[in-house]
Amino acid sequence: MEATYIKRKKDGRIHIKSGNKGDRVLRSTLGVLTILTFVAFLFFNYAGLELGSAITETAYNLKVMFFEPALSHFGLREAIYQVGITLSLAFLATIIGAIIAFFLSLMAATNLAPLGLTRIIRVFVAFIRAVPTVLWVLIFAIAAGLGSEAAVLGMLFHSIAYLVKAFSEAFEEVDKGILEAVRSTGGNWWHIVKSGVLPSTFTYLLSWIFLRFEINFGVAVAMGAAAGAGGIGFDLFMASSFYFDMREVGFITYAILIVAFLLEVVSTRLKKRFFPATSD
């Protein structure tokens, strides 16, 4: 009788794991990431870096920022107003984005639109997503002039791309039976959307929109600093890059932190209520 072939290691031990594809890819991903990280440090541009003094200075700056926050170039009322501007920019971009994304995602969901159309929309959305928001804002700023229009439009593009992806996935998960039921009563495409898709996904859509609002607040701060879109981000940029006033930077950081924290609490609650499966 022929002996069964058993795969052994060099020292004679038997292989107890059969390497499958998933395992191999997982390992190679980890390996590649590790190697790239080491290579990265060789590629860095270390111009003008004095690590020792930089660390102590930063520690001192952080201490001043967090323990002695104060406003010197504008008052509390102005600070609240600027936070309001940033929130408004985020809100406008989210609401307009949500409306446009709703219609686009109807065209991107495979169960509601022809396959060719969904592909076109998806490629288009992937392209929009690949361009960083700040580049969109800066590009729009040339055509629209620096101001709220450029900021909102630039942020709008990414909001649309993000929401189209989320919405169309939600639409695709709608029970086939619901669509069939509306169709069998002679409902046209719009009836299917209005009475079949919308009622069963509405709460999902709302919580995605709120999640995007949370993200957009952070983006709006960044756009204020990098693209001159105004709001608290611009004050942050001025305080740190022009006045070098760490106390003011600290105050602004706290203001941003509080708003971001509140938004996070609300969105976690919404998530717990509407996506019970994904949280806890």
Next chain:
Amino acid sequence: MNEKKMRKNRWQTVIFLLIIIVLTYLSAAITSFNFVDGLATIPKAIGWMFSNLMVTQETLDKLPTILEKLAETTFMSIAATTIAAVVSLFLGVLGSKVTKVNNFLSVFARFIASVSRNIPVVAWALVLLISFGQNSVTGFLALFVGTVGFLTRAFIESIDEASQSSVEALIATGSTYFQIVGKAVIPQSLPQMISWVLFMVETNIRNATLVGILTGTGIGYTFDMYYKMLNYNAVALVTLCIVIIVIVVDLISNYVRKVIL
């Protein structure tokens, strides 16, 4: 659902829509955003993009410089993400309900994650810029801090989601804490974690552009320079390069995700 409830629902919807409309109007007033102007700008801007954002022959000469900066930015994002992932792994293990050592450390880990996530990357970049100066380390640290916050939250969720039963089985055999974490928790949540790390690499390449504009490093600085020189053909080339690298990373991570999850 009876008629009364339906009527109540309808009223709720109307009130909700009214609140949204009022808020939209208020926001538009505060930021002096004009809807008509805004909408009119879109076709104008797209027309402008098609006529000015064209890659020409001369700009192709700048390709080597751009690619070098792009490589710097990409490597910086990858390094920031992987090192942040290692730190987040520890914080995630400490913070998760399944594997926490004690309540104090758990709350501490969550607190660190929350603070570093909610302070925008911009603020970190600007503060670090003051003492670290214009080099890759500033961008690296800014991205690192933000990524730690995000990944810790994601890792905590992944660890919590991983099944309890294998942890229980190991406890039953009398395993130590490190054996439980090393043999049950991490292997189970690793694919999910890798998926988050890949997502973060892609996000960080885009964020690195923003950080680059603020701190004067990498591809962001190159973009800003050509933008301020009004050399829009070069701007188009830089944008195109970023788009290509982001889409390539996205494709790779989609492939990996499909195989490992």
